[in-house]
Amino acid sequence: MEDSTMTDVIIVGAGCAGLTAAVYAIRAGLSVLVFEKYMYGGQISVSSEVENYPSIEKISGPDLSNNIYQQAINQGADIRFEEVLSVQLDGTEKTVTTAENTYAAKAVIIANGVQRRTLGCAGEEEFTGRGVSYCATCDGAFFRGKTVAVVGGGNTALEDALFLSNLCEKVYIIHRSEALRGEKVMRDAVLSRANITVLYDTTVQEIRGESKVSSVHVQNSQTDESSVLPVDAVFIAIGLAPDNQIFSALALDSAGYLVADENCTTAIPGVYVAGDNRTKLLRQIITAAADGAVAAFQAANYINVLSD
Ligand SMILES: Cc1cc2nc3c(=O)[nH]c(=O)nc-3n(C[C@H](O)[C@H](O)[C@H](O)COP(=O)(O)OP(=O)(O)OC[C@H]3O[C@@H](n4cnc5c(N)ncnc54)[C@H](O)[C@@H]3O)c2cc1C
CATH class of the missing domain: 3.50.50.60 (FAD/NAD(P)-binding domain)
Structure with missing residues (x-):
């Protein structure tokens, strides 16, 4: 099935990067569709406590996730719990396919985060967040x-x-x-x-x-x-596991991260990457949120030029 509606920006992933991108894109006047395969908030939803985000002395990971989610919803984001299975990123009409549908957008922001590698030993899962x-x-x-x-x-x-x-x-x-x-x-x-x-x-x-x-x-x-x-x-600390195979039309570094600098741009016009999924020094909420803002700003500029 194909949804013929053309959204301005599709965002893949509702973690800190994706939800911040949604807030910024909506505030730039764009229509936004966000896809999330598991839980909004991403990795932070499984963090016990966060004490290093400016102005918030202490907050639980789930509360922080809820706050960002509600903020994006209140601004008007359309967030759908569908896993993105494939993308077509070339040209001025890009498409994103989930098990439910194929959706069209002028710009795509990829904010799919990373997975942390696990040991798989007894007690690891049971005590996650408790030591x-x-x-x-x-x-x-x-x-x-x-x-x-x-x-x-x-x-x-x-x-x-x-x-x-x-x-x-x-x-x-x-x-x-x-x-x-x-x-x-x-x-x-x-x-x-x-x-x-x-x-x-x-x-x-x-x-x-x-x-x-x-x-x-x-x-x-x-x-x-x-x-x-x-x-x-x-x-x-046995490594992070990027999961970027479906975006292999974009450049990946030797570890599998999407290659992009602080501007969050890729080699394909209208396609931006944000958060832990890209090459960067520090993978944290603050850098993910910063990327989300930059990617949305870039997407808005791209769409403005398209419509001229
Ligand atoms: C236990 C833990 C504690 C942490 N504590 C802190 C802390 O105290 N302070 C701090 O600054 N940072 C902390 N971090 C790091 C921080 O959580 C990450 O840097 C940040 O969440 C990255 O945000 P992101 O949006 O880039 O990616 P993620 O949080 O990984 O979000 C990506 C989202 O995309 C979704 N997704 C992936 N693929 C698809 C797909 N194909 N279709 C649809 N959706 C998809 C995922 O399900 C996920 O929800 C912690 C991380 C962990 C694991």
Whole structure:
């Protein structure tokens, strides 16, 4: 089925980037259709607490998600819970196809975010938000003065360990290989910190606790020896997983992120990318929201020129 209505802007994803783009696009006088495959708010809807967004001292992830969603709805966004399955981005009439329909738009903003890689061990899902975290920048401050573990050995894990070592009494890095993978400068910094201990050749077997995390059970792959580390939190830093295959008409970097700079533009006129899905230094709410604003501004400029 094809919906013959031409919307000004279709936005893929109702996370912070997509919903901010919706607010800005509507306020620029554009008609907006947003598609979301799971839950509005995206990743932030599963965050326990947010304490690093300007002017909001503390808010739960679900409350922040609700606020952004309501703001977009109140401004007039049409948000539909349909997964975008394919896109046709060339020309002045672009189309977006879901299981329900094919929709036409003058401009498309892709704000589909990322997935965080999970360990898949026992206790991980159960304690997510109760000591298991995928974001040290976001949740580290909740564990000031405590003992925590970081799982991973790449740059993100090392950055997280350094960040946490400034706040926490003790930081373990649990790494499955015999050597850390991150850049030398990061490795040197980690190895020189007195309160960081690296456990090499070690895998996580289980995360345990009662109402919140109290220990992580690990095993050394060389000796098969198992041990229990008493910890208050486990930060999983084994990478982000971009999911951009359906947008492969656009350039992807070697890690699978959509290539775009701070202007959020792509090589295809009228197509913009916003949020965690694109090449960038810092993946946070504030940068996602900023991208959403920029992408909507660019889309409005593009449509204004089209209609002249
Ligand atoms: C547990 C956790 C805690 C965090 N805490 C903080 C914090 O305290 N402070 C902070 O600044 N940042 C935090 N972050 C990071 C922050 O949540 C992200 O940087 C931000 O949400 C990125 O927003 P986004 O809109 O780019 O992507 P996302 O939030 O990933 O949203 C993308 C949306 O697009 C949808 N989507 C994907 N593909 C499709 C498709 N094909 N069709 C339709 N919809 C689709 C997804 O379902 C999702 O809802 C946290 C992240 C996590 C996981």
